[in-house]
Amino acid sequence: MPITNILLAFLFALGFLAFFLPISVWTKKLLDLEVAQPIVALLMFGVAVGLLGVKTAGVGFVYLALAAFCLWAFAFGFLADRKYPYTLALVFLGACPFLLIAKLDQIAEFSAVLCYLCLVLGVLKDLFYDKLVD
Amino acid sequence: MTNWWTRKPIGHKSSRVVLIPLLMCLTLVVAPVTAQTSVEYYNGLFNSWGIRTYILPSQKIDQPATKEDLKNLFDLISGKAEPTTQPKEVTQTALEEDRYLLMLESQKAEAQKLQEMGSIPTYQKIILISKTYPQDFYLNQSSASAKLLADLEPKIINTKTYYTIPEVYLTTPELQTQTANYFKAVGKAEQAVTAKSKDTSTTTANQLLAKLKESSLLESAVYAGVILLIFVACYRLFTVLVHNPARLMRKDLYQQLLARTVWFISKHHAILLFGFILLALFYIPILYALSIKAKLLGTPAYVVNYITTTLNPLTMSNYLTSQNIFRLGFMFYNYVLAVLALILLLPGLCKVTAISNHKFSSVNFKASFIKWSIPGVVLCTIILLVFLPVDSLIGLLALAIILMAGLVWYIHARKLAYAQLFTVKEKRILFGLLTLGLALNIAWPVFQKSRPVKYAYEPLIGIKDDVVMLPYSKKWGQNVLFDEHYYTGGSLIFADGYLIYAPDTTKIVNKPLKEFESDGNLATTAKTAITFVVKDTKKAMEALLKKPALVDYFKTTEFSPVFRLANTDSDALYDKNLSLSLTFNCAKNPAPAIVKLETISLNRWAGGQGDQDQQTGQDENDKQNQTTNQGVLDALETQSTEVLNFPGCEQKLVPETLQVPLDAFLLPEGRPLVRLRGMDTKNLIDAKLYADGQKVPLTFINARILDETTYTLIYQSPATSLSTITTESVTDLKATTENVKNSATSKPKEITAYSTEVKRETVFDLTQPTANNQPSDTYPPYLLGESAPQGFDISSPINILMKQGRLNNPFIIWSDKPNEIIKTKD
Numbered sequence: 001m002p003i004t005n006i007l008l009a010f011l012f013a014l015g016f017l018a019f020f021l022p023i024s025v026w027t028k029k030l031l032d033l034e035v036a037q038p039i040v041a042l043l044m045f046g047v048a049v050g051l052l053g054v055k056t057a058g059v060g061f062v063y064l065a066l067a068a069f070c071l072w073a074f075a076f077g078f079l080a081d082r083k084y085p086y087t088l089a090l091v092f093l094g095a096c097p098f099l100l101i102a103k104l105d106q107i108a109e110f111s112a113v114l115c116y117l118c119l120v121l122g123v124l125k126d127l128f129y130d131k132l133v134d
Numbered sequence: 135m136t137n138w139w140t141r142k143p144i145g146h147k148s149s150r151v152v153l154i155p156l157l158m159c160l161t162l163v164v165a166p167v168t169a170q171t172s173v174e175y176y177n178g179l180f181n182s183w184g185i186r187t188y189i190l191p192s193q194k195i196d197q198p199a200t201k202e203d204l205k206n207l208f209d210l211i212s213g214k215a216e217p218t219t220q221p222k223e224v225t226q227t228a229l230e231e232d233r234y235l236l237m238l239e240s241q242k243a244e245a246q247k248l249q250e251m252g253s254i255p256t257y258q259k260i261i262l263i264s265k266t267y268p269q270d271f272y273l274n275q276s277s278a279s280a281k282l283l284a285d286l287e288p289k290i291i292n293t294k295t296y297y298t299i300p301e302v303y304l305t306t307p308e309l310q311t312q313t314a315n316y317f318k319a320v321g322k323a324e325q326a327v328t329a330k331s332k333d334t335s336t337t338t339a340n341q342l343l344a345k346l347k348e349s350s351l352l353e354s355a356v357y358a359g360v361i362l363l364i365f366v367a368c369y370r371l372f373t374v375l376v377h378n379p380a381r382l383m384r385k386d387l388y389q390q391l392l393a394r395t396v397w398f399i400s401k402h403h404a405i406l407l408f409g410f411i412l413l414a415l416f417y418i419p420i421l422y423a424l425s426i427k428a429k430l431l432g433t434p435a436y437v438v439n440y441i442t443t444t445l446n447p448l449t450m451s452n453y454l455t456s457q458n459i460f461r462l463g464f465m466f467y468n469y470v471l472a473v474l475a476l477i478l479l480l481p482g483l484c485k486v487t488a489i490s491n492h493k494f495s496s497v498n499f500k501a502s503f504i505k506w507s508i509p510g511v512v513l514c515t516i517i518l519l520v521f522l523p524v525d526s527l528i529g530l531l532a533l534a535i536i537l538m539a540g541l542v543w544y545i546h547a548r549k550l551a552y553a554q555l556f557t558v559k560e561k562r563i564l565f566g567l568l569t570l571g572l573a574l575n576i577a578w579p580v581f582q583k584s585r586p587v588k589y590a591y592e593p594l595i596g597i598k599d600d601v602v603m604l605p606y607s608k609k610w611g612q613n614v615l616f617d618e619h620y621y622t623g624g625s626l627i628f629a630d631g632y633l634i635y636a637p638d639t640t641k642i643v644n645k646p647l648k649e650f651e652s653d654g655n656l657a658t659t660a661k662t663a664i665t666f667v668v669k670d671t672k673k674a675m676e677a678l679l680k681k682p683a684l685v686d687y688f689k690t691t692e693f694s695p696v697f698r699l700a701n702t703d704s705d706a707l708y709d710k711n712l713s714l715s716l717t718f719n720c721a722k723n724p725a726p727a728i729v730k731l732e733t734i735s736l737n738r739w740a741g742g743q744g745d746q747d748q749q750t751g752q753d754e755n756d757k758q759n760q761t762t763n764q765g766v767l768d769a770l771e772t773q774s775t776e777v778l779n780f781p782g783c784e785q786k787l788v789p790e791t792l793q794v795p796l797d798a799f800l801l802p803e804g805r806p807l808v809r810l811r812g813m814d815t816k817n818l819i820d821a822k823l824y825a826d827g828q829k830v831p832l833t834f835i836n837a838r839i840l841d842e843t844t845y846t847l848i849y850q851s852p853a854t855s856l857s858t859i860t861t862e863s864v865t866d867l868k869a870t871t872e873n874v875k876n877s878a879t880s881k882p883k884e885i886t887a888y889s890t891e892v893k894r895e896t897v898f899d900l901t902q903p904t905a906n907n908q909p910s911d912t913y914p915p916y917l918l919g920e921s922a923p924q925g926f927d928i929s930s931p932i933n934i935l936m937k938q939g940r941l942n943n944p945f946i947i948w949s950d951k952p953n954e955i956i957k958t959k960d
Contacts, residue, residue, distance in 0.1 A: 002523065002524075004524050005575060006519075008524065008531065009571065009572055012515050013512065013568050015542075017565075019545075020561065037552070037553075038545050038552075041542045042543070045535050045538055045539050049535055052531060052532070055524055056525075056528060059528075063528050064535065066532070067529070067535075067536045068536045071533065072490065076486075079490075079497055132500055133497060133498065133499055134498040134500055
């Protein structure tokens with residue numbers, strides 16, 4: 001029986017359900033303390049983080065740090081002026097032929113991937129920014 | 135709006151430009167890496183004991199030793215010299231260098247040559263290291279100490295002092311300690327005499343200075359100086375701590391500190407950038423030199439490998455010990471460059487972080503996005519958790535958690551009434567879906583177990599190369615089996631530790647190594663087809679100790695660092711004078727090292743007592759205790775002792791043999807396994823054990839059992855390569871297929887394969903029906919010598935092992951012959 005899977009599923013569900021339960025009333029009665037629903041939800045996710053860390057012998061925290069960085073970078077790029085990702089894409093694209101001429105094939109390939117990612121970011125921003133942000 | 139990272143720090147005074155000293159030098163001379171000779175090792179050893187020594191060859195000096203002195207020296211080496219005078223009082227002459235001449239007995243020829251050149255300096259004291267092993271030497275504490283002191287006593291010949299030390303006193307760890315204590319005492323005694331005799335010749339100022347060094351006034355001044363230094367360095371911190379400690383808890387202090395740093399860097403950005411560019415320019419000639427070396431070596435990845443290994447901080451100790459100054463300099467150059475780059479990037483990083491914080495705090499997401507993103511992520515995660523294990527979902531889970539945390543924090547910061555965004559119908563649907571997801575999480579694994587597993591089939595040899603050779607590593611996914619793969623060769627084929635195919639064989643029985651049973655008759659066993667495969671050294675040693683009959687199959691005539699006593703138990707040696715002789719290979723001039731003797735025996739508390747139990751018999755209770763204890767405790771007991779301080783080779787290319795006394799009680803009772811450690815086995819050529827001067831026969835165990843990186847076929851009986859075995863004879867190798875068909879007693883053979891990797895007995899029946907589906911009690915054509923175009927399907931035994939979960943992931947398919955072809959274009 002995959003206990004970890006079940007526990008994680010319950011924690012995620014509880015994190016969502018915390019918004020629909022009168023948590024602050026219960027905590028006020030029990031602990032004489034008003035705890036906001038989002039805090040309880042965050043607590044559930046915190047326990048999920050702990051469980052993940054235990055299950056993965058600490059490597060999970062590295063995954064979390066990297067995920068946080070990636071999300072931050074994506075969100076920052078998404079919220080930045082649309083000219084920035086497109087300008088970066090042009091810079092990386094322009095660097096490719098020079099790197100290829102200098103026989104730095106691997107760096108040229110990396111630059112091409114960066115150009116692609118910047119273009120994707122720019123397109124996503126153009127398509128979804130108005131739908132997601134007021 | 136000015137931000138805190140652009141404002142001038144509060145209270146800042148105009149500062150002088152501080153020029154950061156830049157590292158401009160690179161030592162390009164690569165210090166040659168050499169191993170020490172034994173005399174260099176001893177030189178270092180005596181110097182560490184406070185005895186200043188010099189070694190041959192020496193520089194030509196003005197006052198070479200006299201011929202008479204040299205004659206005395208050579209006579210002493212050859213054992214002819216007798217002390218002419220007894221030491222009454224050692225009078226110290228005022229020599230500029232009060233050093234000992236240190237030489238090996240074997241350097242006599244060298245010394246004679248140097249004598250002719252006049253290059254042996256004047257000496258008052260000489261230390262000779264003799265190769266002679268002292269007779270009747272017991273390692274027992276009291277007698278060894280007395281004998282050592284007697285041997286170390288110097289001889290005085292014509293006012294010159296000669297110490298003759300047997301090399302064993304320097305190579306045996308225990309005796310080296312006692313010798314060290316002796317010479318440290320000699321060194322201190324000489325200093326006392328020298329200091330006393332120099333008293334009258336020193337000036338008053340020097341006397342006072344010498345007194346000051348040991349006075350409490352200097353000590354107090356040092357303490358006061360250190361406190362002042364620390365206070366001055368951390369003045370600001372102490373000011374805050376003393377006058378306003380609460381400020382340490384406030385954010386603005388750290389913001390100000392960071393602001394000062396950022397402002398300073400911004401102000402001197404031009405200089406820092408100039409320095410960085412200048413340092414970075416050095417990379418051009420470095421990369422050019424490395425690329426040339428890469429071309430010479432023919433290794434394109436040399437440049438990248440060189441840089442990555444040099445930057446690895448864990449390798450710094452290697453470079454320090456080998457005195458590789460270039461690598462060390464290159465490493466620190468790179469670190470300085472990296473630190474400068476970080477310093478230059480810091481203001482920009484702070485700016486970007488602040489801007490992103492501002493953007494995140496001022497963004498307003500649409501209510502519909504917030505409303506549906508959270509349940510969407512939660513439901514997707516729950517559904518994925520039903521079907522996939524956590525190990526393969528870690529990245530996604532981490533992303534989901536961070537996303538959820540961010541969205542929840544947004545709701546909390548904006549004080550949104552999240553629940554009110556949903557209608558009643560939407561809530562019911564969401565709760566229903568959540569309940570379904572959670573129920574699936576619980577029920578699905580139960581349902582899966584009750585269903586027969588549906589396997590997916592994939593090719594066994596998945597790569598598209600025209601020719602594939604063994605060994606082959608195969609990685610597999612969950613619930614995967616392999617398509618048919620026919621093998622037509624004539625070698626033994628293994629999958630991990632399991633034998634899965636042998637030519638002309640009807641049945642293969644794979645058993646754990648520790649279940650080996652033998653009637654002790656090697657000749658009979660040779661007629662049966664058996665193989666031994668080892669990967670786990672510990673299990674192999676456990677099996678050797680529990681089943682001594684295995685030693686006959688694991689032994690080797692060549693030297694091996696693992697051995698045992700051949701004909702006797704350790705108990706018989708306890709009252710004998712033991713010594714261990716080791717021969718070292720000096721072809722590669724190995725560095726000094728400490729050789730350890732490790733004894734491996736069965737752990738009594740784990741219940742394993744090997745052949746002793748077999749002899750005395752066990753009752754049911756003992757057997758039960760054995761099985762319960764073995765699960766908890768280590769089956770083997772290991773003890774390691776340092777036995778020899780290898781000083782390095784005396785001469786390159788000439789094997790070096792050193793003999794050291796051995797405490798017989800180091801060897802546990804019975805016949806333990808002994809392993810020599812602390813040195814690369816390539817540097818050891820031979821090991822001999824002597825008891826009271828008589829050589830003790832040793833059985834060397836095949837050193838390949840120590841290799842845990844690959845599976846090793848330690849033994850393969852001759853019968854495994856025979857096409858048939860008759861019950862009458864195994865010598866008639868020319869038995870025809872007609873004989874095989876007609877003989878009632880002859881049949882293709884069965885093989886028993888023992889392995890450390892097999893946990894339970896596994897039997898493979900290799901008889902396969904032919905295309906016409908003949909009954910299985912008639913032998914297929916390929917077993918009867920006729921050609922079989924298809925060969926044998928090696929996937930079927932592999933699939934059996936896969937279903938039982940016996941194979942690793944990835945598992946290795948390998949053969950007893952090197953470069954066996956498993957797949958060809960045809």
